[in-house]
Amino acid sequence: MLVLDRRQTAAALRPDAVLDAVGRALVAVAREEVSAPPRIAALTPTGLLGAMPGWVPGLGAAAKLVTVTADPGHPGRGFHRGLVALFDEHDGRALALVDGEPLTEVRTAAVATRGALALAVRPGLGRVAVIGTGAQARAQLALLAAVLPGARVTVAGRDPERARAAAALFPGARVAPGIEDAVRAADVVFCCTGATAPVVRREWLAPGTHVSSVGGSQGPELDAATVRDALLFAEWPGAAASPPPAGAHELQDLAPGRPLTLLGSVLDGTRPGRDGDTDALTVFKSTGHAALDVAAVRVAYEVAVEQGWGVRVDL
Template sequence: MSEILFLDGARTRAALEPRRVLEAVATALVAIGRDEVSVPPRIAAHTPHGLLGAMPGHVPGLGLAAKLVSVFADPARPGRSSHRGIVALFDETDGRPLALMDAEPLTEIRTAATATLSARALARPDADRVAVIGTGAQARAQIALLAAVAPETPVRVAGRDPGRAASAAALHPAGSVAEHIEDAVRGAGTVFCCTGAVLPVIRRAWLAPGTHISSVGGSHGPEVDADTVRDAALFAEWHGAATTRPPSGAHELQDLPSGRHVTLLGSVLAGEHPGRRDEDELTLFKSTGHAALDVAAAHVADTVARAEGWGTRVTL
């Protein structure tokens, strides 16, 4: 008989303390860069309407976890998809199941944390203006995390729906709305792309010298244009972002010319790679997600929830 902790969506979200998630995700990224994690290739079962993916992983010191996530078209939002799932955390020493939690808020904040860490590591030190492109759940999670860790940095939000853009911008004390995506991007030192785009949403011509772009969307197509990819130094969570086909790999990083190299973000965070080479260099971090990051966030949620006495304990 073993007892597990069940966290519903609200408790999962409350237990994902932003600064602790940032710290744990940084640890996981460094472990990925050093090839210290155990993460098998992603698998999925497909139906005529969507898929169910499985992402198990182990990060030494953070734990052993697996995410099951379904990705289905959302009839209420044409052109968009829903992501629903659960994350199960296990004891890494004896294999006991420890906790079961909602995958949606966990995925949102670990993705936002990864993007934020990329900006901290790769953006110019004087980059004092941020653009967030997108108005959906991931964009809102990114804005909320920036509000928690950088509340004084101006954030301009742009998307297809001005009302949703205004609602998202209101999550940040220094948030504002740009009328067009180009208006938000021009002059920004850091650009976070958080969309469900199938075609590029930003253009190379809009980017000032030294801009950092963090692209976490584009699961169904390229979010960043080919000219930006051509001119930027490229970074990712794992080498598979460039060496595996979508959806595991990134659309933007497929079939790179000979000699193009993708640097792991964890190597930069560990001080094993310099990252940005000069003030005018464009840097592009392309995120595809990684099971080790789910492990990191699940570890934080479990630790915080137990300390606060949150959740329901269930005996199996």
């Protein structure tokens, strides 16, 4: 089995390859080709330990163990740490063990970007606001810099110094004086926070705005009015049908018959996205899905083998 440390894992997660792989995984989810039970979690006094196994045809089987804990020194912030193991889908051999933290950050940024590229009105995304200054926001900025360097990016968060540090990851990005200012000026909003209460309000969103929301493990990032007015998209039906931590806080108790479109169905052309309505508000709510971990760890494994990275152990 190949073992990659944090630095090697991060280096092996090539943004363009992960973007392609998560797209493939999303389509497989929408076609019901994957096997991935809902995420389970053991709750602790400071957070949770979650388990996410999955299999995607052609990519393999993988399992992630992840801890989500609060940062006692910084209220409202937290940590996501873990491990991801990849297994051969044919004979069950353990192929790789990698650091789950950079893998989760990069695959989450990739799926949020996939959602934006599929649903945004403007080619190249136009004016982009990244809300948040933590690890996930930084991963989002780094991925955008790698795959969409021409976007016009604004960063906003509670701490101006941290916002400036995050903005440095995207050359030319500006720092907004506040979240409302950034959202009101955006065509696309990436919401990447550890929020326990909404940080984006409906009245700030202009017609035709797309929102990719990936945070809010402990509560909603988006207010109820935004969810009420938007066309809704997710990775899997359980984003609405399952309670947190498997499902999304924002998608609980949707009205009966309220459409929730799977992003993979948009990517493969089975379902429309905004269907030509340039004024529609669209929201992609990501909860994470084991198929995305399978996709990302497969990329990391193949790149590491190609480059000769990592340590081989007999397990």
